[in-house]
Amino acid sequence: MAESKTPIIEIKQVSKVFKLQDQTINALHDANISIRKGEFVCLIGASGCGKSTLLRIIAGFEEPTTGEALMWGSPIKGPDPTRGMVFQDYALFPWLSVRDNIGFGPTSRGLGRALVKETVDKFIDLVGLAKFANAYPHQLSGGMKQRVAIARVLANDAEVVLMDEPFGALDAMTRERLQDELLDIWQRTGLTVVFVTHSIEEAIFLADRVVVMTPGPGRIESDNPLLLQRPRDVASPEFNDIRRVMSAKLHSHHGKKAA
Amino acid sequence: MALVETVPPPAAVIIEKPVGKTPWARVKPMVLALIVPALLLAFWHVATTQRWTRLIPTPYEVGEYMIDFAVGGIYDDAFSGTLLTHLFASMGRVYGGFALAALFALPLGLMIGRIPTARMVLDPFLQVMRPIPVTAWLPLSMILFGLGPRSAFALVCLGAFYPILLNTVFGVRSVDPKLFEAASMLGCQGNAQFYKVVLPAALPSIFTGLRLGLGLAWFVIVVGEMTGVPQGLGAVIMDGRTLSRTELVICGMIIIGIAGYISDRIVVMIGNRLLAWSPTHHG
Numbered sequence: 001m002a003e004s005k006t007p008i009i010e011i012k013q014v015s016k017v018f019k020l021q022d023q024t025i026n027a028l029h030d031a032n033i034s035i036r037k038g039e040f041v042c043l044i045g046a047s048g049c050g051k052s053t054l055l056r057i058i059a060g061f062e063e064p065t066t067g068e069a070l071m072w073g074s075p076i077k078g079p080d081p082t083r084g085m086v087f088q089d090y091a092l093f094p095w096l097s098v099r100d101n102i103g104f105g106p107t108s109r110g111l112g113r114a115l116v117k118e119t120v121d122k123f124i125d126l127v128g129l130a131k132f133a134n135a136y137p138h139q140l141s142g143g144m145k146q147r148v149a150i151a152r153v154l155a156n157d158a159e160v161v162l163m164d165e166p167f168g169a170l171d172a173m174t175r176e177r178l179q180d181e182l183l184d185i186w187q188r189t190g191l192t193v194v195f196v197t198h199s200i201e202e203a204i205f206l207a208d209r210v211v212v213m214t215p216g217p218g219r220i221e222s223d224n225p226l227l228l229q230r231p232r233d234v235a236s237p238e239f240n241d242i243r244r245v246m247s248a249k250l251h252s253h254h255g256k257k258a259a
Numbered sequence: 260m261a262l263v264e265t266v267p268p269p270a271a272v273i274i275e276k277p278v279g280k281t282p283w284a285r286v287k288p289m290v291l292a293l294i295v296p297a298l299l300l301a302f303w304h305v306a307t308t309q310r311w312t313r314l315i316p317t318p319y320e321v322g323e324y325m326i327d328f329a330v331g332g333i334y335d336d337a338f339s340g341t342l343l344t345h346l347f348a349s350m351g352r353v354y355g356g357f358a359l360a361a362l363f364a365l366p367l368g369l370m371i372g373r374i375p376t377a378r379m380v381l382d383p384f385l386q387v388m389r390p391i392p393v394t395a396w397l398p399l400s401m402i403l404f405g406l407g408p409r410s411a412f413a414l415v416c417l418g419a420f421y422p423i424l425l426n427t428v429f430g431v432r433s434v435d436p437k438l439f440e441a442a443s444m445l446g447c448q449g450n451a452q453f454y455k456v457v458l459p460a461a462l463p464s465i466f467t468g469l470r471l472g473l474g475l476a477w478f479v480i481v482v483g484e485m486t487g488v489p490q491g492l493g494a495v496i497m498d499g500r501t502l503s504r505t506e507l508v509i510c511g512m513i514i515i516g517i518a519g520y521i522s523d524r525i526v527v528m529i530g531n532r533l534l535a536w537s538p539t540h541h542g
């Protein structure tokens with residue numbers, strides 16, 4: 001890999017403190033990550049360990065309390081189309097059809113009508129929803145909604161796709177299918193993906209690197225490059241070896257706490 | 260590419276309303292809806308023909324009077340053939356007052372919902388004014404606007420105002436915050452979000468407010484027209500009472516009911532078309 005290049009995303013000593021009336025919450029403490037263009041990074045950890053907070057800082061929805069979040073070396077200031085977010089609960093615009101949801105970004109950025117249509121058609125096809133172009137979100141299944149949400153950020157030229165437990169609410173079959181599709185898109189487009197999950201298996205199936213986080217205060221415990229060949233087979237012995245190691249890393253922390 | 264044909268067949272089913280209903284299934288709602296009115300009519304008929312009460316005319320007499328009221332030619336009194344005149348007078352005030360109320364309540368509601376300062380300035384005042392019933396405004400309205408149509412108009416306007424305002428505020432304030440984040444990461448930020456997120460998201464609530472407001476406008480019209488207007492269905496009802504012409508009172512009531520109902524159905528139809536995207540909005 002090209003170590004010399006500037007990382008697309010860099011998180012430097014980032015901490016995030018939420019102040020409520022009667023308490024302060026250290027959601028994230030001294031986090032450091034550097035992500036290269038085209039990498040597929042999974043964040044994994046128990047709930048409350050700051051995964052969403054970290055993702056939202058990268059998205060620009062939250063500012064770090066201390067430290068810096070950089071994209072291509074410049075500070076991230078607010079949300080931007082170059083960093084698209086895919087939410088667990090889809091957050092589609094219910095009053096827009098599939099077509100108009102996907103066209104929302106291109107339209108907002110002021111692309112001409114013809115160009116918007118061309119872009120939308122391309123990405124509707126990419127996620128296999130051509131037949132549902134005119135359906136409204138409430139008429140779609142969860143898997144289809146999440147396809148629209150993915151197409152929506154891709155159609156907007158996102159370089160980095162941030163996904164917060166995007167498949168967590170889907171049934172196992174749909175989840176596996178979407179994992180395959182996501183990998184396929186990622187491999188063909190050279191996107192950078194930061195993907196939050198609490199499934200070890202999902203992380204190992206998808207990621208180039210698995211970042212393990214631990215709670216209280218939320219921090220990055222370890223950063224694990226996966227050298228497993230793609231396409232990966234969840235039933236292979238190698239896969240299971242890695243799963244065992246990751247599982248130990250995740251649970252060592254709980255063990256310490258209980259002791 | 261594997262991607263293109265990956266729509267899972269079971270998930271791909273769009274929920275549709277069943278087509279090809281049997282004839283019975285189609286008329287059933289209407290039949291069921293007519294049971295209570297039919298029973299009431301039968302009871303009314305029996306009660307009046309059997310002389311259980313002499314205070315109310317029989318349905319037949321009211322029906323006959325309704326025809327005279329509508330087209331004349333039976334009694335030929337001061338009210339014969341004047342139904343449309345009175346109906347249009349009332350409709351003018353209902354829709355006029357309603358439109359004026361919407362004109363004030365919508366922008367005000369959007370402001371209170373979106374701008375914290377506007378909320379802090381206006382909300383306490385409006386909350387105190389709101390419990391004052393329209394009927395309590397009647398005397399003041401008569402002092403301010405005199406005896407006549409302007410007073411009726413003002414009361415209708417006041418009656419329609421609060422439902423529109425409150426539902427607009429509610430709609431604007433309950434937009435899912437995720438949608439703002441989604442819009443801003445897609446490049447729609449600042450004031451553009453008002454038109455592209457707030458307004459459409461609040462539309463179902465706004466619509467509910469308009470529907471309730473229009474219903475209340477019909478509700479208030481009788482009170483409004485008690486202020487000494489010469490024309491209008493409320494005036495007809497008041498005149499009927501003063502002249503002890505109960506059939507006139509009942510005719511007026513029936514017409515207000517039907518006009519209000521038709522008016523509501525039209526609004527609901529517009530709503531269903533405009534809000535086809537909203538799973539919870541089917542009147």
Ligand SMILES: Nc1ncnc2c1ncn2[C@@H]1O[C@H](COP(=O)(O)OP(=O)(O)O)[C@@H](O)[C@H]1O
Pocket residue numbers: 018019020025026027045046047048049050051052053054218
């Ligand atoms: N906006 C917020 N206000 C206050 N506390 C928050 C906020 N967002 C997150 N937190 C707290 O920060 C901690 C980390 O949350 P989060 O990043 O959502 O964790 P995860 O996604 O790993 O489950 C939790 O204790 C959570 O309650």
Ligand SMILES: [Mg+2]
Pocket residue numbers: 051052053164
């Ligand atoms: Mg989370």
